[in-house]
Amino acid sequence: MGTSGEGLGRCTHALIRGVPESLASGEGAGAGLPALDLAKAQREHGVLGGKLRQRLGLQLLELPPEESLPLGTLLGDTAVIQGDTALITRPWSPARRPEVDGVRKALQDLGLRIVEMGDENATLDGTDVLFTGREFFVGLSKWTNHRGAEIVADTFRDFAVSTVPVSSPSHLRSFCGMGGPHTVVAGSGDAAQKAVRAMAVLTDHPYASLTLPDDAAADCLFLRPGLPGVPPFLLHRGGGDLPNSQEALQKLSDVTLVPVSCSELEKAGAGLSSLCLVLSTRPHS
């Protein structure tokens, strides 16, 4: 069971999806976003995949990009995975909903139990969901509504699922994450701090909290590739992207810091939590 918090970050596989050219061209859902340097974005994405595979030792699955899905790279919005269960989301943006199909199939092939939203009134972006190892927090944001959060609760019944109002025009995960099984990392922005306070009220568990100067720096991934004796990793935005937060991250002593950069992809709204999905094919081992 993953309810102890010890299972946080346990993973064997990582799933990413290539950057389509349409992301840079501003087509489709990318409309309104500033122009991207496609090459740089793709380079960042490639480095990320390399780190996941080589540095962390994960099995990396990379879905091919689809030009019709400019934001398909942000596959973190398309599924919520805990244990052996993957909840396929219903993204708020109708244009992004087709993104889930490829992800669904990949996860299915990996042996996960697939749960569908199945409610026309529910919207849920995966990056509005924070799993702490003990419980879920679902940000009620521009993209995620109450019904969507309710389905999260229905899907992961072992865990408390609490809702956290997200005031800023961002996802919950864009300004907070887990720095360890008992540590919540959050940015210093108002929305981030407000959300952290709300979570502190809602939780039964004592978490330490680490505040970083940059909201985006808090969008980090605590990963335990599963080899016993190996300290867990924290995949985070490096000094090239967010120099101000590096010092604070050093306070996380129990993890191996793995910096990566995604400043170009960030222009499309991407963060580490949205650029990859991690899962374990033997979650109960």
Place this chain on the structure above:
Amino acid sequence: MTTEVGSTSEVKKESEQLGADATKENPKEVAENQQNQSSDLEEEKDSKSSPSAKSQSSPHRQKRQKDPSESRGISRFIPPWLKKQKSYNLVVAKDGGDKKEPTQAVVEERVLEKEEPLPEEERPAKGDVEETAQRKQQVIKVDVKEETPSVSGPETQPAEEVRKEREDEKEIQEDKSEEAAKRETKEVQTNELKAEKAAQKATKKAKTVQCKVTLLDGTEYSCDLEKSAKGQVLFDKVCEHLNLLEKDYFGLSFQESPEQKNWLDPAKQIKRQLRNLPWLFTFNVKFYPPDPSQLTEDITRYFLCLQLRQDIASGRLPCSFVTHALLGSYTLQAELGDYDPEEHASHDLSDFQFAPSQTKELEEKVVELHKTHRGLSPAQADSQFLENAKRLSMYGVDLHHAKDSEGVDIKLGVCANGLLIYKDRLRINRFAWPKILKISYKRSNFYIKVRPAELEQFESTIGFKLPNHRAAKRLWKVCVEHHTFYRLVSPEQPPKAKFLTLGSKFRYSGRTQAQTRQASTLIDRPAPHFERTSSKRVSRILDGALIGDADQSLRKDFPGPAGEVSAYGRGAVSTATAQDGDGRRDVRSPTKAPHVQLIEGKKNSLRVEGDNIYVRHSNLMLEDLDKAQEDILKHQASISELKRNFMESTPEPRPNEWEKRRITPLSLQTQGRKGDHLFKDILSMKEKHQTAATRTVEEKAQEADKSLEEEITSILFSAKGFSDSMKATFTSATTWTAEGTVVNYNAPSEKLSSSSFSQLPESSHETLNVVEEKKQAEVGKDERVITEEMNGKEISPGSGPGESRKVEPLTQKDSTSLSSESSSSSESEEEDGGEYRPHHRVTEGTIQEEQEEYEEEVEEEASRAAKVVEREQPVPEASPGKQAGASVSTVETVAQENVVAPKVSAEKSVHEGALKQDVSEDTEDEQHKVNGEVSHVDIDVMPQIICCSEPPVVKTEMVTISDASQRTEISTKEVPIVQTETKTITYESPQVDGGAAGDSGTLLTAQTITSDSMSTTTTTHITKTIKGGISETRIEKRIVITGDADIDHDQALAQAIREAREQHPDMSVTRVVVHKETELEEGED
């Protein structure tokens, strides 16, 4: 039996006199085959409301059991139900307003009872069709009434079934019948003086009732208990039967309705909690250990496992598929041992329920996981089961349906850490115990007052709407218990000295988790052998988990080692239990056996150790009191001089007094207690009325303590909803103020979030309190009824107001209009009202205290009534106060002689003076108490009750105010669902203060009288004290005026004050406190 004949004859006479109707019926039945009749009756019963059914059923029993020759007191044969019915009938009659009706009802019951005896008596089957018809009509009426309380209906039916079962068992039936007879006798006494003697005879017989307890493994444990046995007795028996030592986590529950489960309070008599429900219980885990591994014994873990398996199978404990499978696999390991392909082939896993809806896939997964548990002993498997189950988010969360302030359906989850708020499955808020300052309920509203957030300055109160008052009360009790169990080192005992508890006295009196853990470390017995019978497929013995292999080997071989084990275990158990008994703490009354562990505990505020967390009842009183105390301590300096005087003179006494009253036989306390019992009974069923009447004061006193407080609290809340009219009252009040009294306005607390309710500060300490309450005329009715019933017991069978009457002689003033309302109340909302009614009495009792404390806290409910305190000496001026009376209001007038005044001051702090008086005057107090007891009525239903409660509330409020000189603290933001405006105006005559100063007085007498009229409820407390050779008579009246906005409350108040003055021309009014509560229509209600 023969001796009883005389009594029966009396009864017969009565019955005959009352109405031939009953006789008629009897003859008919006689003519027919009794059985057939019985069947018919049963049918009728079914169709009819529960009470009627009960009455009918009893006759059946009687018939069978009794020989015609035996003309015993009918009462004996009459089962408790019948008794209750009688009372109910009486009530109905009251409602009807016709005395005849009540009598008829009584007759009917008797007739039913007599059916058997009839042949002996040879009552001709006169069978006036008319009479019978009347009966039927009455019955029908009853039904209707009963029907209104939805809860009662379901309950009664089961009771009937039980009865039938019992009938099968004649012996048992006889016992029961005897018991019933006892009850009946009591009731009869109350109702009819004649019957009393016979009843007494019947009561003497030792009567037992068969209890059936469904255990966690699905088996049933049955035993015979004395009817008067408390819950603890049964619980101990069950635990002994189970060989369970760590029993503090467990409890007995009974189904009040399909969806409502109540915990049996160990400290209270079972019958009073059950009312007319069958004696069927379920053994359950009450407090889920957050860390089951800390339990000392495997057997305890085993029972916890059984409970959790039930929770999982029923869906109460939601799990994911994987968790269902994992927990199921541990269940198999524990019950079947290591996976054995051959053996498993013979097992049908569908016999196990691993999940609410079990699929083949799940079963396969269970088996798959089961294979991985090889080598785990049953105890180890249980431990693993628990380790996984405890992490489930809903583990140990007791959910209650409610609505938030916006009417949105939510669920309130009470757990070890606090209160969780769910919408759908989502947790949307959480209030940890340390953050909760106060828990209260009023009517069907449940409130929590929480500490201010970091940057906030004010406390906030959050209100939730529950389906009904009972649900609110149940939630409140669960919260109090959970808070005490998990958060406190030891149950908070009502520090007699410190806290005043006007509201519910309910407290958790059992051991806390810390205590039970400590006690568990002392368990010194070999690991008890027990049989794992949940699946019943393979019986196994569990030893200490470590025994392991041996156990496993034994498992299969020993189908039922129980015999040996049991012998062993029981011995050990007995010793252990003894220890437990010693260890247990009964917070409350000395009278209660030390055993009382569980629920009843005292209501006194629960304090989390260093946190100063107070979990309070719905009672404003309590809360206020607590605050007041705290505030006092903290802020005495800020308090105005007058206040200071009060405070100083009666520094901490308030709480003490209250407690003393309650604890001691003192009138107030006794009243309260009685009332509680009565209320509860009444509330639950119509029967309640009967029981209340029948019950002697003593009994009442016992139970009343708990219930009273609770009820009171509830009442207070109910009192809410007052109209704006307060202002008007103020104007009138101003005249008074001129004398030096201060008028305080409580800012209306409208909005939840902000510190909307800044309570009126300091101004109104002592003066007259006039509280106006508008809403809830209905409630008032109910309450009234209760009181009347109470009264009726003593006084006259027909009209309930026996108690009041007693009081009346003492204080003639108030008792004027008791009866009228009572009738109405009886019919309406008996359930709700019943419970609350006790409050009335209580409140009455408290009135004295209230006088003292008239400070106001408007915040919550600001209670309703205007209190007018009249002092004989001081000033007639009080009358002006009357004018103030606003729409709703209860006006309490307290007339105190000069001497009294000093007392008052003392009281200000917390009724201290009253307490003293009460103590000295036990007898009188008791009477008063009786009245107070009656008051337990659900707030929702009975406005009047509220009034009674109000006084306590007022007091508390008053107290807070005094503290409030620091307004900031006082001001609490309450955003209860019900928006109410409360205003409290206090007028004091200067004299009062001086009087107040005099603390030392010998209490000569204290009396409480309550009277009800159409729209007003008047409670009068008369206390006589001697100070320095001067005798002081203080009369405190609380008048609660309840009505819709269209009522001219001011006028009513003025009249009330006028009347008060007229009644006591030789006394002066020293204090008038007007408390007006207006419930805004916007509110949820």
